[in-house]
Amino acid sequence: MFQNKIVRRALSTVFTLFLISLISFLVIQLPPGDVVSTYVKQQEIIAGSRLPAETIEYLRERYGFGEPMYLQYLKWVGGFFRGDFGFSIIYDGAEVADIVGRRIGMTFLLVILALILSWGMAIPLGIYAATHKNRFADYLLSNVALFGLSIPDFLMAVIYLFVAIFLLDSNYVGGLFSEGFVDAPWSLARFWDFLQHLAVPLFILAIGGMAGTYRIMRANLLDLLDQQFVETARAKGLKERTVIYKHAARIALNPLISRLGMQLPVLLNGTIIISIVLDLPTLGPPFYRALIAQDMYLAGTVLMILAVTLLIGNIIADILLAISDPRVRDG
Amino acid sequence: MKPLLEINNLSTHYHLEQGLLRAVENVSFQIAKGETLGVVGESGCGKSVTARSIMRLLPPRIGRIAEGEILFNGVDVARLDPRGTEMRDIRGGQIGMIFQEPMTSLNPVHTIGAQIVEAIRTHSDLSKAEAMEKAVMLLDRVGINQPEQRARQYPHAFSGGMRQRAMIAMALSSDPALLIADEPTTAVDVTVEAQILDLIAELKAERDMSVMLITHDLNVVGEVADRLIVMYLGRVMETTTAAKVFDAPAHPYTKGLLESLPAIGRRSRLKPIKGSVPGPHERPPGCPFAPRCDKAMAICQTQPPTFRIDDDTSAACWLYDDEVRHDG
Structure with missing residues (x-):
């Protein structure tokens, strides 16, 4: 009885986690343009320097920009399991995992x-x-x-x-x-x-x-x-x-x-x-x-x-x- | 022999926002050792308040014993501090009490066994293990199968009848001299009712215990009580024996109660008492039953004293006043 309840509860938790991640992903996608472009522009304005082309390419590849939405989502969610939560623009491209972790x-x-x-x-x-x-x-x-x-x-x-x-x-x-x-x-x-x-x-x-x-x-x-x-x-x-x-x-x-x-x-x-x-x-x-x-x-x-x-x-x-x-x- | 419990002129008042409620007025009665006293009356007549006055379980700052004495084994319980050691020794130790609602009488988050053990250890020096052994024996005695296993269960695993049995086991766990049963069978099925009443009667005989059985049902009293008092609006209307009440009720109110009672084999129609119990704040002056009484007279506007009819019956009714009788 009690065990059954735990199993049911665990399943519904996993499902809810999925929904939460979906909504968070949509929120991330809300601003116009993709995150990498924003980052590039921001660096140009603030630092007055252009990011190296290979950095931009690496970031685009890492988050699947230009690919279909569901692939972008999967790449983003997949990152969680490697401790990768994306990078931060305001912290000069530092890993979100590091900022949050501290x-x-x-x-x-x-x-x-x-x-x-x-x-x-x-x-x-x-x-x-x-x-x-x-x-x-x-x-x-x-x-x-x-x-x-x-x-x-x-x-x-x-x-x-x-x-x-x-x-x-x-x-x-x-x-x-x-x-x-x-x-x-x-x-x-x-x-x-x-x-x-x-x-x-x-x-x-x-x-x-x-x-x-x-x-x-x-x-x-x-x-x-x-x-x-x-x-x-x-x-x-x-x-x-x-x-x-x-x-x-x-x-x-x-x-x-x-x-x-x-x-x-x-x-x-x-x-x-x-x-x-x-x-x-x-x-x-x-x-x-x-x-x-x-x-x-x-x-x-x-x-x-x-x-x-x-x-x-x-x-x-x-x-x-x-x-x-x-x-x-x-x- | 001195009675186990002797109540003299007890008045208990409730200080409510709507005003003063005289829940119990000038009540006197006695319970002898080994005797079962039935306390009969409609709801709101002061039966439960009388019981709670004896147990000193009145709501603090609202219910107060205004007058009178409650002599239990010669100690005036009415003078004790309700939260003091002396009163707590009596409460649960020398007087056990069971209630109307078995479904809500037990704590839902403690096991049945733990609740009985708690009662035992409050009034004795037994170890937990010894107390649990006694609790299991008690559960067995009140007719609960597999008592060891049941003691480990929570109340929600018990039916209403079983819970009332467990309550009885708990109330008797310190071998009290008096058991107060406040409508113990009102909330259970008829079949269970008979079992519970039989159980109380058996245990009473076995332990030479006294019982104060509160009920609204005269039939219940007829089955188990030796003597009884009939209460109405906080007053004792009649004191009589279980043998006499059915054949020779003295007070018109008792007669009314009997006539409104269905009985097997009876031909005549049920005759309810006319009118209804007045609200708590609209008590009539004089005899409280006068407005509903067939035999009401002018003098009933004055509160009647208690008239002695014979050795074991008395009634608070002007019909038994010699002058009134002769004039009429």
Whole structure:
């Protein structure tokens, strides 16, 4: 039963991946002219030099320009298996795989830390609000959450920039390392410097996701506290803490787990946007520049990463949910 | 002999947004050791609130015991802190409770065995393995086949009747002196109903346990209860025995309930009680049943006291007042 589900799931994942790649490919093809011509022209304008004829020929051959669309697509997709995601115009013909590879780790580190931070704050607050329903703390938290839900990430990042630079005169704004540490090997001092850069962007990211998580947790738990089995647990003589955590909150987490698949790409989006505003060394800044400069291999690859994150997030969510809820596992 | 449970003038109020709801008003009754007391009445009459007052499971900040005492083994439960150790020892330890909805009474994400083990270990020092052994024995006792295997399953693998059996096993896991069964058979099939009632009766005899059986069905009470109280709108209308209630109901409300009850072999038409139970915030003054009563008199605008009829029956009805009788 369970194995069957995994097989079915794997097949549908492969199919979805195919669709995602198709759409990303179409996006890459959207701008007029092919990427190589754009690259050649750009080099002429900026560097004032013409690319060597053999380089142009090599690139045309590599991506199948001039050949039918489906062959171009196959060449592009085939490249993935060799770690070839195309080249970037704005990075002077550097491999997209290298550019993305250097930044993807930091990107997902931010995403995952933000997720942990937002759950770590939202879940206890949601439990507190639900168990103190209609009291002052509940009203306060719910209003703050609404506020947090309504402010876009980028606006908070801009406000932070303003406050940090003009009011606090902070040295830790922009990037994730101070100048002296950018290329230094990891050390305690570098780590501390990193943390000080990281704290606020992370917090801004976490706040955005937190409001929704808090509201869902609160509503779920309120529903569950009305369930008969919660009264059964109390009737057993259990401590109220045990009743709340083991019998109600534990189950109230399940919808949050289901939502994880949606939350990951949203956090990734947030990371990208905040990184653009605060110039963090994640996929954000190159993606932004790539979109403006129509650097389509780079932009298309980041788009694919976004879509694949959604897919992987959903698979992780399904697995976690099956572990957490026996009804999903057996049903 | 002192009764196991003695409730004196209990009033439980709900403080709702729409106003004060007197869910239970001036209720008194007793349950002797080894006795089954039936608590009968239509929905909304305060049966469940009475049970939850005893268990101190009233919704916090909404439901409050306003007056009266609940003496259990001589301890006034009404004075205990509902979340305190003393109350938690009684709740689940000395008083077990089962509920109306077996489908939702068990936690869906913990195995049946784990839930019973949790109950056992809350009230004893048994190890997990010992508690599991006891849980399996209990499941076996309540009639669940292959109890060892079933203990490892989750509630969704159990039918409604099986879940109610598992609930009974859990409620009895700490050998309580009193079992409160709140409409335990309302949500199960008729065939299962008889089995569950038989099981409760057997277990009661086996353990010399007392049972408070809440039901809206007088037939159920007739089968298993020794004595019963009939409640209406938060008040006890009649206290009687299971033997007498069918032949000699004292209160007009009890008579009405009996006449609206289908019985095999009966020729006459069913006679429902006229009118309907008033809403919780529109309680009539005086006798709560007066507006629906055939025998209502002027004096019924005043709340009647409880009149003793004989050794084991009493009714809160002016018909049993000597003066009223002589005048009439």
